[in-house]
Amino acid sequence: MKRHLLEAADLDRDDATLVLDTAAQIDQALAGREVKKLPTLRGRTVVNLFYEDSTRTRISFELAAKRLSADVINFSAKGSSVSKGESLKDTALTLEAMGADGVVVRHSASGAPHRLASWVKGSVVNAGDGTHEHPTQALLDAYTIRQRLGRLDGVRVTIVGDVLHSRVARSNVGLLHTLGAEVTLVAPPTLLPVGVGSWPADVGYDLDAVLPKSDVVMMLRVQAERMNASFFPSAREYSRRYGLDARRMAALPDDAIVMHPGPMNRGMEIAAEVADSVRSTIVEQVANGVSTRMAVLYLLLGGNA
Amino acid sequence: MTNYLIKGARPLGGDPVDILLQDGRVAAVGDSLEATGAEVVQAAGLVALPGLVDLHTHLREPGREDAETVETGSRAAALGGFTAVHAMANTDPVADTAGVVEQVWRLGQEAGLVDVVPVGAVTVGLAGERLAELGAMADSAARVRVFSDDGHCVSDPALMRRALEYVKAFDGVVAQHAEEPRLTVGAQMHEGDRSARLGLTGWPAAAEEAIIARDVLLAEHVGARLHVCHVSTAGSVEILRWAKSRGVQVTAEVTPHHLLLTDACAESYDPVFKVNPPLRTDADVEALRAGLADGTIDAVGTDHAPHAVEDKESEWAQARPGMLGLEQALSVVIETMVEPGRLDWAGVADRMSVRPAQIGRLADHGRLIAPGEPANLVLVDPAARAAVDPAALASRSRNSPYAGRELPGRVVATFLRGEATVLDGKATR
Amino acid sequence: MPRAWPGGGPPRSVPYRRRRSDHSFNDPSSEAGKEASLARSSEPARSTAPGSTPGTLLSAADVARVIDRIAHQLIERAAAAHPGRDGLADLVLVGIPTRGAPLARRLAARVEAFSGATVDVGTVDITLYRDDLRRRGVRALEPTLMPDGGIDDRLVVLVDDVLFSGRSVRAALDALRDLGRPQAVQLAVLVDRGHRELPIRADYVGKNVPTSRAQQVRVHLAETDGVDEVLVTGEAG
Structure with a gap:
């Protein structure tokens, strides 16, 4: 494993598999236990450095670190020196002086974790940077797929929605490809980046054509504001062409699953009855996020001298 | 005034000759010249070129003297072999009045290292809404002939047309920063495979090419001169070639960094590589080199853009665009054009x-x-190679994209009207 | 057809490689003889250090005999502890991966063969409880599996292949504490090679082997290594 987890490309197939296997072992070791705590990272300090509000991701990382007995410091940009104009570099040097073993960073600027990694000695885990990547989300998604379908190799994953602005999509395309899955992206052409043709994924515009050949459908959050920038004409048209409703869900193969990284826009990209169906893995994804992040923290920080 | 006798230099790379500089002019060029009282400069193996002229320099004064001043920028220019630089108008206050351009011009005179030629803003405050007093700037002591809103595009086509027409009265030229602003909202880097993967908002080549196409048609229509700043795409070169073939009075410049670097540099997310227009692809670099070689692109313009550390050591999106260029421009041209x-x-x-x-x-x-010609010239050692050390630069800023890169060519001496501004590779003042 | 992802690379099917070379068998803290706890390797870990002669400490027949003997001892002690009722019902054999796990299963099978009673088996991975992660780096985890009935108020016998420093056993005790509250915990090992660093001793020992710290004791089992044998290599101190 590399020292940092900044993007899906930091994991080769062996590394990615090791993370998923480790998460599975941790899940199994903790299953049914009253004390869901391990002493592994006793004495290590993990800083959650969140420049963007993301309660669910922060809590997931916090729980993961605490279950491994690390000391956790939540450093939110709001109300801290950061909001008073302290630069990312100064913040990095502060964390360094405090002896942070790991820094979990969420930032609205693509590449901010890469910058941070060049300034600190500890391991940097990217918890989402701008429209770039969110590698632990991809890991938990891969874990969830493997848990439900028993494999990743050859699994047909269709990712639907605002690929252009989605760090989840970028990380998933990279990681799932590394793990042998076949990824198809479906979106209105306005929400696909120029250059998507160089990605290891097929691209289509017609959701109905792809669904019968999908083992996994991953719906991305679409912000209704996008229509103000003419990415699509209206929420209604988007929903009609790219939303997953019960009719479309019925076109999926029998054991296909429906995923969503959350938070969902019910009625926009996903209908309530789909989100709450047995195919939906949305709640599992949240639970799997904790064990996957425990695995990442263990593998990155456990051996650091 | 010191007179200089340059021994054994090769003008434009030709046969070695001696060159005598006297009273600010070239007094004699020939074999085995003698001159009593003249300081001898041994120049065996050095190439002599006319002093370099930059159409595109940001000196930051007034307003951001922490990043660069007219003096520090002039010194950087002299060390790069320049004897004249055009100082861009996007200062604070903006150089959109005779007062500001004269102030910059006077600061340049005081520094005395290069001729600092102010560029006047096309529109008041670079806001793109109404013309600045172009005539007043032209008539001022600064004698402004180049007008540019650089950093911003004169995107309003009607305003651009009027500007092109208006400056004909005093033989001026509008230097356009070609960037259709509606196509580059939030843009961070060249739009293509790499921007898609890096999650940085793309700056499409079409945003530059669309403006150049529009402007050459306007320039043709009104019979005006147009200069295109920092051409960065293969498509732009094609449009320029087409326009020139039609007889449009268009000229264009390319920056050293666009001749050498590509958008691959963005993979590090190090904002030292963030620049506007952005670094493009290998194919664009090749087209720019070809365009410069065949004359479609008339000039190399550095777009020397100093930035304070805090404006560059940050997240990519927060960083200001721009790179240093004056001190390495000639080296990059040797690397990309002369050596190949x-x-x-x-x-x-x-x-x-x-x-x-x-x-x-x-x-x-x-x-x-x-x-008889003015003694503005530069002596270059083409054989020297050295790695660029940002700490050793004369610029007040350190945002060189060439840090650690080994480049050929060393400016040994620069003469401005017969006075040495650089000798033995060091600024004389 | 998907294209190559720059910087990523196509799927490869190379088995996961562990850094076999970066841990010493001479460090008691590593519990020599457990090198394969780092590996899901398909190849038997049979290589020996250059210049040393592997001496066979236990042959396959010896290993089987030793396991049988420990199985008998377990039955006898259970009977002594609970005269008049089936003491084996309380027994849980918990193996410490890698090789303690198959040993526990074999022991259970032998106890069942000799006594007719069924014996619960589990495994407890101690990796996340180790105190030497910083020193030795992280490693892949092995399963932790507890019997359905859990371990509360039962007699847990930890099973491991080699007892050396005692640190693995300490980690296993820490792990057990998080998994339940046994009535008692005992320890069974195939080989006790001495050099304890903690006040820990085994209740059932297959073979006591005086060694020098410089020596290496390697346990190979059919389940993990394709063969049953215990080797000792290196110079005796």
Whole structure:
């Protein structure tokens, strides 16, 4: 494993598999236990450095670190020196002086974790940077797929929605490809980046054509504001062409699953009855996020001298 | 005034001769010259070129003297072999009045290291809404002939047309920063495979090409001169080639960094590589080199853009765009054009001195090294190679994209009207 | 057809490689003889250090005999502890991966063969409880599996292949504490090679082997290594 987890490309197939296997072992070791705590990272300090509000991701990382007995410091940009104009570099040097073993960073600027990694000695885990990547989300998604379908190799994953602005999509395309899955992206052409043709994924515009050949459908959050920038004409048209409703869900193969990284826009990209169906893995994804992040923290920080 | 006798230099890379500089002019060029009282400069193996002229320099004064001043920028320019630089108008206050351009001009005179030629803003405050007093700037002591809102595009087509027309009255030229702003909202880097993967908002080539296409048609229609700043795409080169073939009075410049670097540099997310227009692809770099070689692109313009550390050591999106260029411009041209055989020394003199001086209407610059001409020249050691050390630069800023990169060519001496501004590779003042 | 992802690379099917070379068998803290706890390797870990002669400490027949003997001892002690009722019902054999796990299963099978009673088996991975992660780096985890009935109020016998420093056993005790509250915990090992660093001793020992710290004791089992044998290599101190 590399020292940092900044993007899906930091994991080769062996590394990615090791993370998923480790998460599975941790899940199994903790299953049914009253004390869901391990002493592994006793004495290590993990800083959650969140420049963007993301309660669910922060809590997931916090729980993961605490279950491994690390000391956790939540450093939110709001109300801290950061909001008073302290630069990312100064913040990095502060964390360094405090002896942070790991820094979990969420930032609205693509590449901010890469910058941070060049300034600190500890391991940097990217918890989402701008429209770039969110590698632990991809890991938990891969874990969830493997848990439900028993494999990743050859699994047909269709990712639907605002690929252009989605760090989840970028990380998933990279990681799932590394793990042998076949990824198809479906979106209105306005929400696909120029250059998507160089990605290891097929691209289509017609959701109905792809669904019968999908083992996994991953719906991305679409912000209704996008229509103000003419990415699509209206929420209604988007929903009609790219939303997953019960009719479309019925076109999926029998054991296909429906995923969503959350938070969902019910009625926009996903209908309530789909989100709450047995195919939906949305709640599992949240639970799997904790064990996957425990695995990442263990593998990155456990051996650091 | 010191007189200089340069021994054994090779003008435009030709046979070695001696050059005598006397009273600010080239007094004699010939074999085995003698001159009592003249300081001898041994120049065996050095190439002599007319002093370089930059059409595109940001000196940051007034307003951001923490990033650069007219003096520090002038020193950087002299060390880069320049004897004249055009100082862009996007200062604070903006150089959109006779008062500001005269202030910049006077600061340049006081520094005395290069001729600092102010560029006037096209529109008041660079806001793109109404014309600045272009005539007043032209008539001022600064004698402004180049007008540019650089940093911003004059995107309103009607305003651009009027500006092109208006400056004809005093033989001026509008230097356009070609960027359709509606296509580059939030743009961070070249739009393509890499921006898609890096999650940085793309700056499409079409945003530059669309403006150039529009402007060459406007320039043709009104019979005006147009200069295109920092051309960065293969498509732009094609449009320029087409326009020139139609007889449009258009000139264009390319930056050293666009001749050398590509968007691959963005993979590090190090904002030292963030620049506007952005670094493009290998294919664009190749087209720019070809365009400069065949003259479609007239000039190399550095777009020297100093930035304070805090404006560069940050997240990519927060960082200001721009790179240092004055001190490495000639080296990059040697690396990308001379060494591969695409431009000889006469070509270098043409693209870095003669043509930019003509575009800027600078009578004393861009002249051949011949008796009677103003003694603006530079001596270059083409064999020297060294790694770029940002800490050693004369600029007040450190945002060089060439840090650690080994580049050929060393400016040994620069003469401005017969006075040495650089000797033995060091600024004389 | 998907294209190559720059910087990523196509799927490869190379088995996961562990850094076999970066841990010493001479460090008691590593519990020599457990090198394969780092590996899901398909190849038997049979290589020996250059210049040393592997001496066979236990042959396959010896290993089987030793396991049988420990199985008998377990039955006897259970009977002694609970005269008049089936003490084996309380017994849980918990193996410490890698090789303690198959040993526990074999022991259970032998106890069942000799006594007719069924014996619960589990495994407890101690990796996340180790105190030497910083020193030795992280490693892949092995399963932790507890019997359905859990371990509360039962007699847990930890099973491991080699007892050396005692640190693995300490980690296993820490792990057990998080998994339940046994009535008692005992320890069974195939080989006790001495050099304890903690006040820990085994209740059932297959073979006591005086060694020098410089020596290496390697346990190979059919389940993990394709063969049953215990080797000792290196110079005796």
